[in-house]
Amino acid sequence: MIEKLRNCFDEMVVYKDLKKSNFFSALSLPSFMRDWLLKKFEDENGHFDSDELARFVRTYLPRKDDWTAIKNRVIIENERVKFLAKISVDIDIKTGEVSFALPDFGLSSKDTIIEDIVWHSCKEDLVRGRETWGMVEIGYRPPDNYDLEFSRNKAKGANRGKIKLTAFKSFCPYTIDIEYYKDARWEFSTSEWLDVLLGAVDYNESGYLGDEEKKLTMLTRLLPFVEKRLNLIELAPKGTGKSYLFGRVSRFGWLSSGGVMSRAKMFYDLNKRKEGLISGNDFITLDEIQTISFTDVDEMRAALKGYLESGIFTVGNYEGTADAGVILCGNIKKETMDADGYSNMFEELPAVFHESALIERFHGFIKGWNIPRMNDDLKISGWALNSEYFCSIMHELREDMSYRAIVDELIEVPEAADTRDTEAVKRIATAYLKLLFPNARELGDITAREFKRYCLDRARKMRDTIKYQLGVLDEEYRGKDIPAFSVRLDQDMQDG
Structure with a gap:
């Protein structure tokens, strides 16, 4: 199965050794950051130079305690400093000025600026979400560099120095290909796919x-x-x-x-x-x-x-x-x-x-x-999907409405079924379908037996526990079971 995983996903597979290695636990890095580093430093056999990686971490992954030292380098020493961080942007409606924030270091948008030339070079990456991980480079724009219009403005704070963004490179060095991920699922049995998913999350x-x-x-x-x-x-x-x-x-x-x-x-x-x-x-x-x-x-x-x-x-x-x-x-x-x-x-x-x-x-x-x-x-000890890649796929699949359309076709809802129960079961079943059968683009891509076993039955059980607890909390719900949802068998759907 490992050979199949590496052949299908190639560069999106990394060697994770959480069972034996304490190297990354000592760094206290989240999985997505750890796997990004592994992808950057590992060779084709999963080996990496721990000293080289540690130097990179010390240089480009500052702690919150390092922020004062960074400000000294940027503002006092007039250096440009580059490091990995989470960044968010803000566009002022009144002035059209673009600023940014580094939430992990307490730097707010009121103390920053993104000048036009930098904004046009990196705006596509920065506007993708509310916050974006990436390699940021910052410098300083002192008060004297403000143009005349700003200098004459006597409003509070108008003539202040600001930290400026001088460059930005997205944390994600590859394009997420959802369709490729969906197609790759065909290469694995359901049992194998469960193991792929477990490895992806360590x-x-x-x-x-x-x-x-x-x-x-x-x-x-x-x-x-x-x-x-x-x-x-x-x-x-x-x-x-x-x-x-x-x-x-x-x-x-x-x-x-x-x-x-x-x-x-x-x-x-x-x-x-x-x-x-x-x-x-x-x-x-x-x-x-x-x-x-x-x-x-x-x-x-x-x-x-x-x-x-x-x-x-x-x-x-x-x-x-x-x-x-x-x-x-x-x-x-x-x-x-x-x-x-x-x-x-x-x-x-x-x-x-x-x-x-x-x-x-x-x-x-x-x-x-x-x-x-x-x-x-x-704990994972072997080749597995890059957590950062996998979670990016999960994030993108949230926008795919085609799975819910399949679920609506497959689930037979009995008459007078409670609306909240129906929505809960369908929503959970949809999530299971995306997770376990991402290759399901139409009804014929999953059998009725698989859908019932891995999606509908599990969704019903999860909702049923909520329903029982409602009866414990409130007599109004006591003795009320969830509707008897079933799989609608369609003539064009194969029942394995």
Whole structure:
């Protein structure tokens, strides 16, 4: 299978050795950054010079503590400094001036400028998303270099020096070819593809001892990577890798662990007139949910209910839309886990989630107790898909509506089915289809048996747990099962 993987994906495959090597864990790099470095420094046999790579990291991956030294080099020493960073741009509507921010270093757009000649050379990369990873080069434009019009302007801050962007190169050195990825899936059996996906997110398939259910439960965590506004709840024992997968693998998501969460931080800050986390990410994971507190429970609950239902949030007079999924992650007691979803699993969650109307808006539940506790045998040690490439593919597939069209054709919805149940099951099934069968461009590309086993049945079970918990929370939902969804057999569809 490894030879097939390398032949199909060529340069998008890297050798990852997380089981034996502590080199990258010592650097504390996210997976997408680690794999980018591996791709840059590895030879065809997966070997790299650790000293050379370490020098590159020291030179081009500064820590937050290095920012003062960088400012000294740029502003005082008048140097141009190049390093890898996450950048966002802002275009002033009134003046037409373009500025940028480096959020990881606390540099805001009010202290920066992108001059016209630089903007025209790199704008295609910078406007692709709210934030972009890449190699930035910065310099300094002192106050004296402002043209006369700015110098005569006595408005506050008009004659200030600014850090300027002098060059930018996208972090992603290749073009994402979605159609090639879809076609490559034909070369693998479903069993092999599960192993390809596990390797892409740093897990070793042999550590699961051939247990398909455990593999699939693990991969269920990837559904929000590939489907817009998919809202999930996962409760799992400690040490099953929730924080790692949601927080360290993809550059398109955000993990918030414990602490305080406000409506301003998550949705929109009225004072700063700035959209929150929900607008700049593919998914927001509230990890260690039992330890998260909310500044105003009623305010947050109302905002969440509106957003989870429609993707629209309203704060004051501001109305915004977003596509991020919301995932709640928490730990679970053994006695609750042993009940396999048939006890009150949400009693320890913050008060904001003790309302059935809010819980109903979460599409599905991940039974994290089916995922083994992290151990060395589960860490990837071998050739696998580049995590940065894989997560970029997942990000692009979010825009592909063709999979939902297939799901709408395949799922038979019974009469008088609850609308939220129908949407939840279809949305989860669509995510599974994208993840496990990206080659499915039309009905005949997947058999009814495969769709039922890997997409519909799993989506029903995930929704069924939410439905049962609603009955525990609220008598109104007690005894109400989800509709009996089935696969519609079409004469043009092969049933394997």
